[in-house]
Amino acid sequence: MSTKATLADALGDLEEATVLETVKTELAAGVAPLAVLQELQQGMEIVGKRFEDEEYFLSELMFAADIFKKASSDLGVALTSDAGNKLGTIVLGTAKNDIHDFGKDIVATVLRSNGLEVVDLGVDVDYEDFVAAIRRHQPEFVGISCLLTTAFEGMKGTITAIEAAGLREGLTILVGGGCLDASVAEYVGADRYCASAQDAVQVARARLGAAR
Amino acid sequence: MHSSSTAENRLLLHQKRDRWLRAVRLERQDRVPVVLSADAYAARQAGLTLAEYVEDWNLALRVTVEALTKWGEIDGVAMSFFPPAFHPYSLLMAVKLPGRDLPNDVMWQLDEQCLVGTEIYDQVVELGWDAWFEQFVAREFPGLDEVGERLMAFLPEVHAAWEAAGVPCLHVDGGGEIPLDPLCGARSMKEFMLDLHRVPDKVQAAIDVAMPSVLRWIPESFPSEEAIGFPVYAARGSSDLLSPRLWERFVFPYLLPIVEATVKAGGVPVFHFDGDWNRVVPRLLDFPAKSCVVEFDGRTDIFKAKEVLGDHMCIKGDVPASLLTLGTPAKVGEYCRRLIAEVGPEGFILSQACCIPCEAKAENVRAMIESIHA
Numbered sequence: 001m002s003t004k005a006t007l008a009d010a011l012g013d014l015e016e017a018t019v020l021e022t023v024k025t026e027l028a029a030g031v032a033p034l035a036v037l038q039e040l041q042q043g044m045e046i047v048g049k050r051f052e053d054e055e056y057f058l059s060e061l062m063f064a065a066d067i068f069k070k071a072s073s074d075l076g077v078a079l080t081s082d083a084g085n086k087l088g089t090i091v092l093g094t095a096k097n098d099i100h101d102f103g104k105d106i107v108a109t110v111l112r113s114n115g116l117e118v119v120d121l122g123v124d125v126d127y128e129d130f131v132a133a134i135r136r137h138q139p140e141f142v143g144i145s146c147l148l149t150t151a152f153e154g155m156k157g158t159i160t161a162i163e164a165a166g167l168r169e170g171l172t173i174l175v176g177g178g179c180l181d182a183s184v185a186e187y188v189g190a191d192r193y194c195a196s197a198q199d200a201v202q203v204a205r206a207r208l209g210a211a212r
Numbered sequence: 213m214h215s216s217s218t219a220e221n222r223l224l225l226h227q228k229r230d231r232w233l234r235a236v237r238l239e240r241q242d243r244v245p246v247v248l249s250a251d252a253y254a255a256r257q258a259g260l261t262l263a264e265y266v267e268d269w270n271l272a273l274r275v276t277v278e279a280l281t282k283w284g285e286i287d288g289v290a291m292s293f294f295p296p297a298f299h300p301y302s303l304l305m306a307v308k309l310p311g312r313d314l315p316n317d318v319m320w321q322l323d324e325q326c327l328v329g330t331e332i333y334d335q336v337v338e339l340g341w342d343a344w345f346e347q348f349v350a351r352e353f354p355g356l357d358e359v360g361e362r363l364m365a366f367l368p369e370v371h372a373a374w375e376a377a378g379v380p381c382l383h384v385d386g387g388g389e390i391p392l393d394p395l396c397g398a399r400s401m402k403e404f405m406l407d408l409h410r411v412p413d414k415v416q417a418a419i420d421v422a423m424p425s426v427l428r429w430i431p432e433s434f435p436s437e438e439a440i441g442f443p444v445y446a447a448r449g450s451s452d453l454l455s456p457r458l459w460e461r462f463v464f465p466y467l468l469p470i471v472e473a474t475v476k477a478g479g480v481p482v483f484h485f486d487g488d489w490n491r492v493v494p495r496l497l498d499f500p501a502k503s504c505v506v507e508f509d510g511r512t513d514i515f516k517a518k519e520v521l522g523d524h525m526c527i528k529g530d531v532p533a534s535l536l537t538l539g540t541p542a543k544v545g546e547y548c549r550r551l552i553a554e555v556g557p558e559g560f561i562l563s564q565a566c567c568i569p570c571e572a573k574a575e576n577v578r579a580m581i582e583s584i585h586a
Contacts, residue, residue: 014409054491058453059405066406097318099308102401149537149569150252150319178487179533179569181510187538196452 007036011043012050014060016067019043023071033075040068044113051198061110061197068113086117088208090141090174090200091133093121096154103177104145110197116141116204127161134167141204144190146177156188163189172207174200225380228287232382232441236480236526237502238559244552245287246562246584247382247528251294252319252570253577254279262319262570263311266296269366273373281377283578284585288382290441290482290507291567293370296320298363300353302389303447304397319570326400327352330407333395333414341391341422348398383482384433387443388474390466391422396448404448408458416462423466430473441505442479444470450487452511464495471499480505482528485512486566493517497524502559509565510534518555528561531580536564536572541579548583 007026010018019040026036047064050056056064090111094104101123108118119137121129134142142162144155155175162168175185176194185193194200234241251272255265258275265272273293280286299307299322306323308314314321328348336344349356367385374381395418396404407415434440449463467483474481481499483506490512496504501524508514510532518527530551535544548562556562562584568577 016410055455057451057455057458059408059458060455062402062405063409099314099321099323102324105402148319148321149533149571152537152571178511181532181534183538184534 007039008042008046011040011064011067011071012046014047014063014067016063016070019067019071020074023074027074037072037075040071041113041115044068048114048198048201051196052202058106058196062106065106065109065113069109072113087115088141088204089117089119089137089139090143090204091119091121091130091137091139092143093125093130093145094123095144095146095148095151096124096126096157098146098148098151098154099123100145100147100177103147104143107143107145107176107194107197107200111200111204114201114204125158127158130158131161131165131167134162134171135165139171140208141172141174143174143176143194143200144188146175146180149179152184152188155184155190159189172203174203176200221375221378224378225375228378229380229382231287232380232561233480235559235561236505238523238526240558244556244560244562244584246581247288247290248280248286248564248568248581249289249291249566250276250280250564250568251291251296253568253572256570257282257574261310261316263309263316266309266320267311269293269295269362270369273370277373277377277379279577281379282574283581286379286581288380289374290383290443290563292374292381292383292385293367294385295359295363297359298356300356301349301360302394302445304348304352304394306353324397324400326403327398330399330403330411330414332398333407333411333418336395336418337421341425345394345425352398383441383443384479386433387445387482387484388426388430388433388470389445389447390449390463390470391419391426392449392462392466393445393447395419395422401448405453408454408462412461419462419466423469426466427469427473430470430479431477434477434479440479441482442474442477444474444481444483446483447486450485450489451491452488456491459492464492468498471504475500475503482507484566485509487511490516493520496521499525501525505561507561507563514551515554523559526559526561527555528563529555530563530565532565533569533572536576536580537569539573539576541575544576544579545583545586548580549586552583 007022023036051061092108094100108120112118119133121133144158146155173190174192174194175190180193182193192203231241231245235245252262254276255262257279296307307320308323309320310316310318371381471481481504485506486509488511505526505528507528508530510530514530
């Protein structure tokens with residue numbers, strides 16, 4: 001088995017110590033940080049596949065993303081400025097009047113470990129902050145997290161503000177959270193309801209897969 | 213309002229309890245019972261701000277009874293009264309309250325933060341659960357004990373108000389939770405999920421130390437000889453969170469003794485299973501037949517659950533928050549009729565998912581209640 005396959009497989013198998021050790025070994029041997037990162041992303045693809053196959057669940061997804069985060073932090077600053085590796089960008093935040101950050105944070109972590117740049121606006125995000133971030137970062141995606149029925153109007157208001165600013169075209173707006181379903185996505189004017197963080201990864205890959 | 217002392221009212225309360233118990237036992241009866249819970253919805257219906265609802269318990273109780281008895285007969289309440297300020301006691305998470313931490317009319321919300329490091333597990337083992345819990349609550353949530361004492365003193369008034377309105381309180385106030393829940397709350401979901409992979413033996417040791425305290429409280433929970441529901445919580449134990457390996461280690465083995473202790477004490481375990489429990493529904497067949505209730509919140513497929521559980525366990529639920537908030541009376545009625553036909557009529561209790569949401573439309577709540585008489 002090649003080293004590359006070992007690193008991706010080790011992450012796929014959630015072998016934290018092996019992943020961290022292998023990254024150090026590869027960097028010491030002169031492997032380019034970007035190549036190492038791509039191996040780690042292959043590992044996250046294995047994790048994603050196992051999630052879809054219901055072998056892994058949320059805790060495994062989070063553990064894998066945390067290993068990825070640790071391992072990729074060893075790859076150095078040069079990597080963070082390498083736009084060539086970026087699959088796409090998402091502006092993400094929790095709906096106005098909702099302060100829950102857990103679901104949003106999971107989505108952010110999992111998307112980052114799958115190659116997306118995440119612009120995290122935090123919780124209880126004002127409409128104009130979403131609009132400003134879209135203008136600045138030109139994302140392909142906007143993600144709005146929500147755990148309260150009282151924040152449905154906050155999601156709807158955000159999307160209305162994005163439309164009013166003339167920024168809706170070409171943007172894929174995703175919503176997710178405990179009390180949501182497809183009917184809520186339709187009500188607020190989103191493109192997709194995502195039942196899980198991995199769902200968001202799938203949507204992003206489906207739209208951007210060819211660009212990678 | 214009826215007087216709770218009248219023989220007529222006592223008979224009505226008895227009939228409703230009996231209807232609930234027949235559903236638990238999956239017996240045939242006149243109709244499906246409807247059992248509800250509400251809090252912020254009642255505030256909205258009464259035109260109160262959420263801050264007013266949180267602050268004034270007497271007012272909150274009055275408007276909640278009014279909101280749930282407005283549209284015709286209901287067979288009971290599951291959650292009689294729960295002040296939002298008391299949330300940290302069960303999940304060891306802070307709560308942000310309207311009027312205190314949030315604007316007056318913004319919904320109260322749990323504020324999940326990592327309050328302690330992985331040393332929590334050794335501390336629990338060293339001190340024992342009760343001593344550790346007392347110290348932790350005093351340090352992280354000052355004043356919470358006073359809220360608890362005030363609540364205990366208020367509960368007789370709560371029960372009297374519901375019974376005077378002809379509505380029995382079908383569940384014990386409080387209930388039991390698997391020890392995973394408070395540990396997860398104190399650590400935060402993210403850190404706890406990582407702990408399950410990085411320090412699983414320490415987590416399990418703490419859970420094992422906590423478990424006797426959970427069980428010890430159960431026999432003391434039942435106020436009378438009448439059969440009553442004992443809520444069993446596992447907020448962080450749903451099958452979408454944990455792989456089979458973790459679920460079989462950290463969740464199921466701790467549900468089982470809670471169920472056994474509750475049944476032995478003469479109570480009815482009521483699993484409050486919010487989230488996606490689809491994968492593990494077959495494991496509910498391991499619990500005693502016709503002795504428990506499982507309530508779902510719309511994320512578990514209640515129709516498939518019925519196919520799996522058959523006549524083994526009563527199912528309660530699950531009119532979704534989105535339907536009550538965004539739907540129409542016709543859609544709600546249609547969904548309720550499907551529930552009654554496919555999950556019931558025997559062994560089914562009609563209910564909202566979790567708790568009636570704040571922004572539910574009154575006409576949708578009405579349609580839910582009226583569907584049992586259709």
